[in-house]
Amino acid sequence: MDITLSNILLVSFKNSQKKMTGSGKSPGVRRGCGLVGRRLRLQKRGDGAIVPCMQTACTKEELRALLAPVRGKQIVLVPTMGALHEGHASLLRRARALAGTEGCVVASVFLNPVQFDNAGDLATYPQTPEADLQTCRECGVDIVFMPTPEVMYCPDRSISLEETHLSTVLCGAKRPGHFAGVCLVVNKLFNLVQPTDAIFGKKDYQQLAILRRMVRDLDMPITLHGAEIVRGEDGLALSSRNVRLTPEHRAAAPVIRRSLLAAAELYASGASAEAVKAGVMTALSAVPGVVVDYVELVDAEHLHEVTDERRLALLAVAAFFGDVRLIDNIEITRNI
Numbered sequence: 001m002d003i004t005l006s007n008i009l010l011v012s013f014k015n016s017q018k019k020m021t022g023s024g025k026s027p028g029v030r031r032g033c034g035l036v037g038r039r040l041r042l043q044k045r046g047d048g049a050i051v052p053c054m055q056t057a058c059t060k061e062e063l064r065a066l067l068a069p070v071r072g073k074q075i076v077l078v079p080t081m082g083a084l085h086e087g088h089a090s091l092l093r094r095a096r097a098l099a100g101t102e103g104c105v106v107a108s109v110f111l112n113p114v115q116f117d118n119a120g121d122l123a124t125y126p127q128t129p130e131a132d133l134q135t136c137r138e139c140g141v142d143i144v145f146m147p148t149p150e151v152m153y154c155p156d157r158s159i160s161l162e163e164t165h166l167s168t169v170l171c172g173a174k175r176p177g178h179f180a181g182v183c184l185v186v187n188k189l190f191n192l193v194q195p196t197d198a199i200f201g202k203k204d205y206q207q208l209a210i211l212r213r214m215v216r217d218l219d220m221p222i223t224l225h226g227a228e229i230v231r232g233e234d235g236l237a238l239s240s241r242n243v244r245l246t247p248e249h250r251a252a253a254p255v256i257r258r259s260l261l262a263a264a265e266l267y268a269s270g271a272s273a274e275a276v277k278a279g280v281m282t283a284l285s286a287v288p289g290v291v292v293d294y295v296e297l298v299d300a301e302h303l304h305e306v307t308d309e310r311r312l313a314l315l316a317v318a319a320f321f322g323d324v325r326l327i328d329n330i331e332i333t334r335n336i
């Protein structure tokens with residue numbers, strides 16, 4: 001439901017535009033962005049609150065202007081690379097619930113080139129901006145930040161941000177520079193949005209661990225929330241890359257989840273780490289066209305070798321189904 005905005009809100013919006021540009025015109029706005037000559041409208045959100053319709057910012061200036069009225073309130077950020085699926089939607093809905101009716105939910109949709117170690121993977125990464133905006137709208141997002149790489153990065157940027165312990169294993173060992181790229185873009189998003197909270201999915205378990213370390217080590221006043229993996233009915237973890245699977249590989253891919261569940265039982269009953277990993281390796285390698293990148297069993301916090309079996313462990317896997325790299329994981333414990 002759209003209701004035309006009250007004069008008061010419209011005036012205050014126009015004033016904020018004037019302050020931003022000195023003229024009332026938004027600088028460097030591009031077609032498709034929320035600030036382009038639009039009358040603000042109100043909508044009734046799922047929770048019953050009457051709020052301004054979702055706004056879209058394509059530049060840092062637009063983002064700052066949209067955030068100015070909500071500074072001091074709870075701001076919950078969900079960073080994404082777009083091609084949103086139900087897993088992202090669950091993060092967005094959680095953000096909405098966390099922010100409540102008073103707070104503000106910001107989603108970023110930015111395919112970050114800096115975190116891709118493989119040009120082919122970047123070139124074939126799905127992009128669905130219109131559908132992404134619709135998903136954000138349906139999930140109650142207030143502001144979507146959709147910059148281009150040129151907006152995000154200066155051509156002569158020369159600062160990098162490297163985590164040097166948690167990034168040396170699992171995907172970090174296989175994808176050089178990947179987590180430095182993730183830390184850089186998330187750091188920039190944190191600086192731009194200045195959220196009180198940010199939500200990341202546990203499918204990228206190592207990413208979440210590294211970002212927690214970044215927030216801790218750099219004293220960032222942000223609470224990070226990890227969200228459970230969302231799966232299809234057949235157990236396959238939802239991923240933007242799943243659409244690139246061949247029908248045969250899509251049908252076979254739930255073997256990942258099945259093998260992790262079987263391995264969790266083995267580990268609980270006391271099997272050695274080697275036996276647990278071998279079970280997953282054998283199950284995956286049996287699928288034609290699948291090449292296992294790694295199967296690792298590590299401590300769930302420091303991501304290195306398990307030295308204390310009373311602690312939570314993580315069994316993590318990455319495998320190529322054809323040229324599509326899928327990852328998944330499961331938290332496991334010994335029955336002791």
Ligand code: PAF
Pocket residue numbers: 079080081110112115182185186204207
């Ligand atoms: O998990 C992702 O989609 C990306 O790594 C993130 C956190 C949005 C940074 O680009």
